[in-house]
Amino acid sequence: MGLLHGLLAQNSSSDICDDVMRSKASICLIESGGSNPDTYSKDWAKTAFEPKYASVLSSVPQRGLNGRILDVPVGSGLGGGSNINACLFVPPDFEHDFQEWPEPYKSGRIIKEAAEYLGSFMAANGGVEDYDTRCNVEFNDVVGRKDVPGNLHTERKLRLTTKRDGKRVNYFDSLVRPLLSSNVTIRQNTSVERLLWDHHTKTATGVACFEKKSKKRFIISAKKEIILCAGAIFSPVLLLKSGIGNEDKLKIMKSINKFHHLPGVGQNLKDHLIIPRLFFSPSLKGSRRSMNGVRSIFKDPCRGIGSNGVMQKLSFEFLLMDGSGLEYVAPRMVSIFFRRGFSDNTHINFYGNQFHKLRRALLFSMQKLFKFVYLISFTLLKVIFHYIEPIPYLCKYHMVTLLIAHLNPKSRGAVIMVSEDTFDINPAYMTNSKDEAMIIEAWKRSEDLKNDYFTNCYEIFPGKFYTLLSLISNLCQNSNQLHTNEVISFSKNFSVPYFHWIGTCAMSKIVDTAKLTTTNNSVVDANFQVIGMHNIRVCDASVFVDCISAPTALTCASLGYILSSILNQCNQ
Numbered sequence: 001m002g003l004l005h006g007l008l009a010q011n012s013s014s015d016i017c018d019d020v021m022r023s024k025a026s027i028c029l030i031e032s033g034g035s036n037p038d039t040y041s042k043d044w045a046k047t048a049f050e051p052k053y054a055s056v057l058s059s060v061p062q063r064g065l066n067g068r069i070l071d072v073p074v075g076s077g078l079g080g081g082s083n084i085n086a087c088l089f090v091p092p093d094f095e096h097d098f099q100e101w102p103e104p105y106k107s108g109r110i111i112k113e114a115a116e117y118l119g120s121f122m123a124a125n126g127g128v129e130d131y132d133t134r135c136n137v138e139f140n141d142v143v144g145r146k147d148v149p150g151n152l153h154t155e156r157k158l159r160l161t162t163k164r165d166g167k168r169v170n171y172f173d174s175l176v177r178p179l180l181s182s183n184v185t186i187r188q189n190t191s192v193e194r195l196l197w198d199h200h201t202k203t204a205t206g207v208a209c210f211e212k213k214s215k216k217r218f219i220i221s222a223k224k225e226i227i228l229c230a231g232a233i234f235s236p237v238l239l240l241k242s243g244i245g246n247e248d249k250l251k252i253m254k255s256i257n258k259f260h261h262l263p264g265v266g267q268n269l270k271d272h273l274i275i276p277r278l279f280f281s282p283s284l285k286g287s288r289r290s291m292n293g294v295r296s297i298f299k300d301p302c303r304g305i306g307s308n309g310v311m312q313k314l315s316f317e318f319l320l321m322d323g324s325g326l327e328y329v330a331p332r333m334v335s336i337f338f339r340r341g342f343s344d345n346t347h348i349n350f351y352g353n354q355f356h357k358l359r360r361a362l363l364f365s366m367q368k369l370f371k372f373v374y375l376i377s378f379t380l381l382k383v384i385f386h387y388i389e390p391i392p393y394l395c396k397y398h399m400v401t402l403l404i405a406h407l408n409p410k411s412r413g414a415v416i417m418v419s420e421d422t423f424d425i426n427p428a429y430m431t432n433s434k435d436e437a438m439i440i441e442a443w444k445r446s447e448d449l450k451n452d453y454f455t456n457c458y459e460i461f462p463g464k465f466y467t468l469l470s471l472i473s474n475l476c477q478n479s480n481q482l483h484t485n486e487v488i489s490f491s492k493n494f495s496v497p498y499f500h501w502i503g504t505c506a507m508s509k510i511v512d513t514a515k516l517t518t519t520n521n522s523v524v525d526a527n528f529q530v531i532g533m534h535n536i537r538v539c540d541a542s543v544f545v546d547c548i549s550a551p552t553a554l555t556c557a558s559l560g561y562i563l564s565s566i567l568n569q570c571n572q
Contacts, residue, residue, distance in 0.1 A: 003227065003229065003539055003560030003561065003563050003564050004027070004029065004175075004176045004184075004560070004564075026183050026185070027183060027184045027185070028184075028185045028186075028187065028220060029184065029185070029186045029187070030187050030190050030192055030207070030209065030220070031077065031078055031186065031187065031188045031189075031190065032055075032076065032189075032190065032191045032192075033055075033075075033076030033077035033078070033188065033189070034052070034076075034077060034188055034189050047083065047084050048073045048084040048085075048499070049071065049073055049328075049332075051076075052076075052077075053075070053076060053077065053083045053084050054073040054074060054075055054076050054083070054084045055073070055074045055076050056071055056072070056073045056074075057071075057072040057073075057074060057233070057425060058070070058071060058072060058425070059071075059072055059425045059426060059427060060341070060424045060425065060426045061340065061341030062426075062427070062428070062429050062430075063428070063431060064411065064428060064429050064430030064431040064435075064492065065429050065430060065492050065493070065495065066340070066492045066493055067340045067341050068336060068337070068339060068340050068341075068492075068493070069339045069340060069341050070336070070339075070427075070429075070496070070497055071332075071336075071497075072233065072425050072497075072499075072501075073499060074231060074233055074234065075231075077188075078170075078172040078176075078186070078188070079170030079171055079172040079173065080170075080171070080172075080229075080231065081231065081499075081552075081553060081556075082170040082171040082172070082553055083170050085499070085551065085553055086293075086294065086551070088294065088550075088551045088553075089119070089122075089128045089553075089554060090297075090550045090551050090554065091112070091115050091119075091550060091554055091555075092108075092111070092115075092548040092549060092550040092554075092555050093108075093313065093314060093548070093549045093550070094108030094109070094111060094112040094115075095108055096108075096312065096313045096314070096549075097313055097548040097549055097550075098111065098545075098548075099313075100509065100545050100546055101507065101509070101545045102507065102508065102509050102510065102526045103526070104526075105507075105526070110562060111555065111558045111559070111562070114557075114558035114559075114561040114562055115554055115555070115557075115558045117561070118175065118554070118557055118558060118561060119554075121174075121175065122171075122174040122175060125169075125173075125174045125175075125178050126169055126174065127169045127171070127173065127174025127175070128174075171553065171557055175557065187209075187211075189211060189212045189213050190209050190210065190211050190212070191209065191210050191212065192207045192208070192209055192230075192238060193207075193208045193209065193210055193217075193241065194207070194208050194238065194241045194242045195207055195208075195226065195238060195239070195242035195244070195536065196208060196219065196242075197242065197258075197260075197533065197536065199258040201534065202260060202532060202533045202534060203533070203534040203535050204222065204226045204533065204534065204535040204536035205221060205222065205535075206219050206220055206221040206222050206226070207219070207220050207222070207226060222535065224535065225535050225536075225537060225567065226535060226536050226537070227528075227536075227537045227538070227539055227563070228505075228536070228537070228538045228539070228540070229538075229539055229540045229560070230540065231501070231540050231541060231542065232269065232415075232501035232502050232503065232504045232505075232540065232541045232542040232544075233415060233425060233501060233504070235504065235505055235538050235540055235542045236265050236266040236415050236504040236505055236523075236542060237266075237415060237417070237423050239262075239265045239266075239505070239523075239530070239538075240265055240266060240415075240417045240423070241256075241417070241420070242256075243256040243257075243258050243259045243260060244259075244260045244262055244265060244530065244533070245259075245260075245261075245262055245263070245265035245266060245417075246261070246262070246263040246265070247259040247260075247261040249416075249417070250417070253417065253419065253420050254420070255420045256420075260532060260533060262523060262530070262531060262532065263521065264505075264506060264521035264522050264523045265504070265505060265523055266414050266415040266416060266417075266504050267412070267414050267503075267504065267506075267521050268412055268414075268503035268504060268506045268521055269412065269413040269414050269415055269425075269426070269427055269428070269501060269502075269503055269504050270409060270411070270412055270413070270427070270501070270502055270503050270546070270547050271409070271427050271429070271497050271498060271499070271500055271501050271502070271547075272405055272406060272407055272409070272497075272498035272500045272547060273405075273406040273409060273429055273430070273435075273439075273491075273495050273496075273497065273498065274403050274404065274405050274406075274495060274496050274497070274498050275403070275404040275406070275439065275442075275443070275490070275491050275494070275495045276333060276401060276402075276403055276404075276461065276494065276495075276496065277401070277402040277403075277404070277446065277450075277459065277461065277462070278330075278399060278400075278401055278402075278459070278460045278461035278463075279399070279400045279401070279402065279454050279457035279458065279459050279460065280394070280398055280399060280400075280457060280458045280459075280460050281398050281399070281400055281456065281457045282398070282456070282457075282458075283456065293321040293322055293323070293325050293326075293401075294319055294320075294321055295320050295321060295322055296319075296320045297317055297318070297319055297320070298317060298318040298319075298320070298449065299314060299317050299549075312408075313407070313408050313547075313548075313549050314407050314408065314549035315406070315407060315408045315438055315441075315442070316404060316405055316406050316407050316408075316438065316442040316445075317405050317407060317549070318402060318403065318404060318405070318445075318446060318449060319401075319402070319403040319405060320400070320401075320402060320453075321400070321401040321402075321403060322399070322400065322401075323394075323395045323396045323397060323398070323399040323400075323401075326385070326395040326396070326399055326401065327385040327386055327392055327395050327396075328385075330381065330385055330395065331377075331378055331381030331382045331384075331385055332378065333494065333496060334377070334381060334461075334494075335374055335377040335378035335381055336374070336494075336496070337493055337494060338370050338371075338373045338374040338377055339370070339371070339374040340367070340370050341367065399460075400454070400457060402446060402449065402450070402454070404439075404442050404443065404446050405498060406435065406438060406439060406442065407547060407548075407549045407550075408438075408546075408547055408549070409429075409430075409432070409435050409438075409547065410432040410434045410435055411427075411428050411429055411430060411431045411432040411435050412428060412432075412503075413425075413426040413427040413428030413429075413431075414426055414428075414504075415504050427497070427501065429495070429497075430491065430492060430495075436485075436488050436491075439487065439488065439491050440485065440487055440488065443487045461494075462490050462494070498551075500541070500547070500551060500552045501541060502541045502542065502544035502546075502547060502548075502552060503541075503542065503544050503545070503546065503547075504523075504542045505523035505524055505530075505538045505542035505543050506521060506522055506523055506524075506542075506543060506544065506545055507522065507523075507524050507525070507526065507528075507543045507544070507545050508522030508523075508524065508525050508526070508531065509522070509545065510522070510525075523538065523542075523543070524537065524538050524543050527563075527566050528543060528559075528563050528566070537563065539556075539559055539560050539563045540556055540559075540560075541555075541556050543559070
């Protein structure tokens with residue numbers, strides 16, 4: 001959205017905006033989703049899994065999470081991910097988050113400048129609003145304390161609802177819609193199936209499209225540039241389906257007859273991970289439901305020093321939330337324990353490897369059984385949390401959630417094509433032992449928060465409830481693979497994605513384009529151009545070199561705005 005805004009924007013006093021003129025070029029925006037609903041549910045946790053807001057995919061069984069299968073919601077409709085996110089308008093840590101990026105992004109200055117401009121524009125168009133400190137006071141009433149700690153602060157947030165019409169304002173509504181002009185064509189309900197490019201010149205010439213309503217296929221030619229903004233899941237998929245990726249692996253697909261070897265496409269998939277803790281507050285004084293549930297954010301005050309002597313990024317943060325959206329989150333959070341995949345690598349205590357056929361039959365039966373239990377438990381919990389009083393009332397007004405967000409994971413996964421039409425999503429959560437060590441440290445610090453600010457509350461989850469479920473989990477593990485650390489065991493069974501996938505078309509750290517090669521894991525250069533190709537760029541969370549210590553939406557918009565300046569300079 002920042003890219004399209006920049007191409008349409010008037011001159012501004014910002015250093016970046018000085019280069020961005022109102023575009024005279026014809027722009028075609030192709031969106032797979034349909035028209036945005038006139039109004040959005042005020043419950044952000046509900047919108048993330050509704051078909052009219054998102055395409056909900058599934059990960060492969062996560063080896064680091066005891067074989068659990070996770071939902072992968074991808075924003076649909078104009079506005080993309082800002083249709084389904086938690087509406088946190090949170091800037092990154094400009095000073096530390098981009099140290100591994102190439103210039104001019106390394107210092108964070110140019111991204112900060114773009115973010116500040118976009119924030120001002122969105123505020124002027126009703127896209128963001130600031131909460132006052134009364135929200136913190138109300139939340140501290142919930143947990144039974146009046147004092148507000150020194151490192152507790154209220155973040156600026158994207159508007160989720162307004163007092164007038166209860167309407168979510170996404171990035172498209174606040175950044176692009178006010179500037180739309182006749183040179184912009186928007187094609188919705190249209191999916192891009194592959195990119196068209198010349199094998200000899202390595203120049204992109206257009207896209208092959210499929211219109212869902214008419215069931216027609218057609219080609220849209222591009223005179224200048226094709227820019228992929230499909231996110232960290234679908235941007236690499238489009239490149240791979242077009243023959244741009246690891247040539248050795250793509251040759252299995254008969255529909256691809258030309259290749260551009262770029263092995264980094266789809267690799268380096270990373271995400272933040274959340275470990276939840278749920279508390280019950282018996283006393284409540286005048287609390288109200290917030291717009292997105294987040295009351296306060298504790299930033300981790302302790303940072304390590306890297307080998308280069310530079311201060312490292314934040315490792316984790318703690319989000320204090322009220323009961324808003326808990327009726328949607330809790331059933332999924334608990335029932336996902338049963339959503340597991342089993343394979344021949346799954347260890348089962350009570351059968352040996354010599355019973356191979358019996359083992360395979362048992363694994364198949366267990367997978368069907370767990371899927372059935374997952375569906376039943378999810379449906380039952382939805383009914384309980386929505387309709388069986390006093391559960392809905394208690395969720396809304398007496399529950400307090402502490403979320404531990406692991407912001408700088410070392411585990412890396414991939415998006416992999418397995419056939420012409422299917423692909424696997426494997427974030428590979430908690431497959432690096434360093435992540436376990438960081439989660440244990442984060443849990444210790446959450447204990448400090450618990451002791452200081454949850455003294456009048458009772459911990460429900462994990463609590464005693466987890467003891468029963470952990471016994472079930474242990475049946476699916478080999479005795480020599482059981483996790484002795486209860487924190488790690490709980491994290492593997494109940495941690496959830498933060499839905500901030502990044503890195504699958506990572507930007508190269510090499511600034512000099514003459515030194516770029518197609519043999520490393522980088523996909524785009526500092527100008528967002530696909531390495532070794534012409535007229536094809538990628539600009540979304542997939543180009544992130546590494547995780548940032550904040551939600552990704554604002555940074556994505558800022559990168560898009562920077563790219564609009566680059567395009568304008570190229571066309572002068």
